[in-house]
Amino acid sequence: MASLKLLHDNPGQHGAGLVQQLRKLWMEGHLCDLVLKSRDGSEHRAHTTVLAAASIYFRNLLCGSFLEADRVQQGQPVELAASKEAVSSLLEFIYGGEPELPLEAGLELLRLAQAYDLPTLAGAVDASFRASMDSSVALQVLQEAYGLHELKSVCEGKLAEDFEACSKHPDFGKLSATQLARILKRDDLTVSREEAVLQGLFFWLNISKDRHDSLGMLLQHVDFQSISVENLLRIGRFSLGGQCGDDLHREADEALRMRERKRSTSLQDFRPRRRCFQHWSPDLGASTEPPGRKVWPAPCNSMCWYEDTIYATDFRGSRVLRLRPGDPQHYTVVGPSTHVAGIKELGIDCDLSISPSGVKFVADFKNRRVVRFADEIGIVLDDIDATTLTCSPNDEALYVVSQYGEAVQKLVGSTLQTVVCSESLPRDMRFSGIGIFVTKEEVIYLSDGMGGRILCIKPGESVPVVVGQFPVESEAELWDLFVTDGGTIYVADHTERKVLALRPGDTTFTEVLRCPDPLLPLAVLVQDRSLYVSMATWSENASDSEHAGVYEYVLPPELQLE
Structure with a gap:
């Protein structure tokens, strides 16, 4: 006899019903x-x-x-080592x-789903997590997700993705040394700068002195080569006693020694540990982020800062300008x-300086x-012929470099x-002399166009001291310079198209930036x-000139480890 096979019109609907x-x-x-029966004694009926x-x-x-089958047949409850909320x-x-x-109950439910071979439930809980x-959830899960290794990896990835915000969360300090190490060593850890990694590490470290024994191990996951020279020097001065301090200072010293050999290395030659870093x-x-951005579309021959504003002389022009970045x-202002x-x-090619009173x-x-120029009146100062000049930051004294750069004079x-x-x-x-700068201590710094060096003249002394010099074969042509309150000298090297830095106690320049081809650095200024x-080109090509202008480079924030 023939047979019939009955088919569901909609098997899915049948199952759902x-x-x-x-x-x-x-x-x-x-x-x-x-x-x-859950851990607290609550009973849950089922089929x-x-x-x-x-x-x-x-x-x-x-x-x-199993014993549980006998208990079911006898009408007795089956006990589960789980909370009422998880069983429900x-x-x-x-x-x-x-x-x-x-x-918390979600973590427990995930363990139950894995223990009782419920992959659909486990997948739903995992997907919900x-x-x-977010940062808060990830930190909390890492404290409680014992045995849930895959979920822990997801949480560690989230913390690595948003490390700077996570490192400021109170629960960040609850991570174990091992958990923190797993996060720090990830190459996908994302931060704006490597300094943020070290600051996060010290936030964790300062929770308890018992953690100091882990510092040496954790420092191995910090890419000190990606930290700025200024902050490496600051690390070297940071007071931290015992083996911890020695470990920290050693890492900074080794990074500085490596930096000595990489003073002109490009990003193509340097491989940072973090994939997020694209600029070096x-x-x-x-x-x-790229450190530089154009803030003014035209180059300036000189720049100075007065009352939250840049004053400048325009390149190849005959004006004094007031610019706001x-x-x-x-x-x-003058023209x-x-x-x-x-x-x-x-x-053309004028140099500008402003006194504390605005002259x-x-x-x-x-x-x-x-x-x-004072009170909108311009007068010529008699018998002064200068290549460049600068005002004392303390009074109305004016320092000038004579027309051919052969003398430094002071007008009082x-x-x-x-x-x-x-x-x-x-x-x-x-x-x-090509560029001149005077500090608050009335120390004079001079860029020497003849010798490719920076000279320092202290108050009361008539013989300058060389504080930084290029090898003779380098043919460096140093132009404008600026000295920060901390003593760092920034100087424009016209020949190599670079801006260089020279820090107190150092005699060798470090490359801060290289101007885009074919631009040359004319003037430098540091503020806040x-x-x-200011970058310009001697080319008459319009496409070359359109890149000229004033660029702002944000210096790395000062590293705070307290």
Whole structure:
């Protein structure tokens, strides 16, 4: 006799209907033949057939020769080592529900799902954790997810992805040394700068002195080569006693020695440990964001800072300008179209400095004169012929370098005094001054165009001291320079198209940046952790000139380890 095979029009709908009816029976307590007892004594009724169908583990446990099967047949509860909330959620999910539960119970439920061979439930819990994963959740899970190694890896990845924010969270200090090491050694750890890694490590370290024994091991996962020279020196001065301090200082010293051999290394030659770092310089270290941005579309021959504003002389022009970083507008302070009385026509290649009271002094190289601008009146200072000049930061004194760079003079009132004259010095100390800077301590720094070196003249002394020098064969042509309050000297090297840094106690320059081809550095200025560099080109090509302008380079923030 022929047979018939009956097919479901919609097998999925049929299965869903059965689950729906089983859920209704369960919720109403009909035909339940099994009691699960949670750790706190709460009882949860269910159907043996449903649990056996949901999990091979439950099938073997409840239908096999185990003690639990006998207890079911005798109407006794089966005890589970789990909380009331976890057992309730487990049954809710098996019967087609979508339970909501706290994070702690979720971790317990995930363990139950893995222990009782419920892969669908385990996948749902894992997916829920991933979907709700943030720094706070990741830190909490790492404290409680014992045995859940795959979930721990996900949490470690989240902390690595958002390390800077995570390292400031109170629960960050609850990580174990091993957990922190696993995060620090990841090459996908994402930070703006490597200094953030060290700061996070010290936040964790300072929770308890008992952790100091782990510092040496954890420091192996910090990429000191990506930290700026300034911060490496700061690490070297940081006071930390015992073996911890020795380990820290050793890492910084080794990084500085390596940096000595990489003073001109490009990013192509340097391989940072973190994949996130795309920019590097021997002085500034590594960063995720490009350090420079154009803040003014035209180059300036000189720049100085006064009352939150950059004042500058325009390149190949005859004006004094007032610029605000990021503002495309500029204001002409001195020039043919201004209301300045007296002298207001300037030549090209002028140098500018402003006194503490706001008086502007311009070295007008082409017209061989120095012009003083005050109260919108420009007057020529008699008998002063200067290449470059700078004002004392303390008073109204003016320092000038003579027309051919052979003498440094100081103007106090109407009296011009010679500070040092090149002709009167031993032959190896004679100079041709191009740039000049005076500190608050009245220490004079001079860039020597003749010898590729920086000279220092202390108050009351007439013989300069060499504080930094290039090898003779380098043909360095040092132009403008700026000295920070901390004593770091930034100088423009015209020949190599670089800006260099020279730090106190060091005699060798470190490359801060190289100007994009074909630009050359004209002037440098440091203010509020920003290095401003004016770049120009001698090319008449319009496409070359469009890149010229004033660029701002954000210096790395000062490393705080306290």
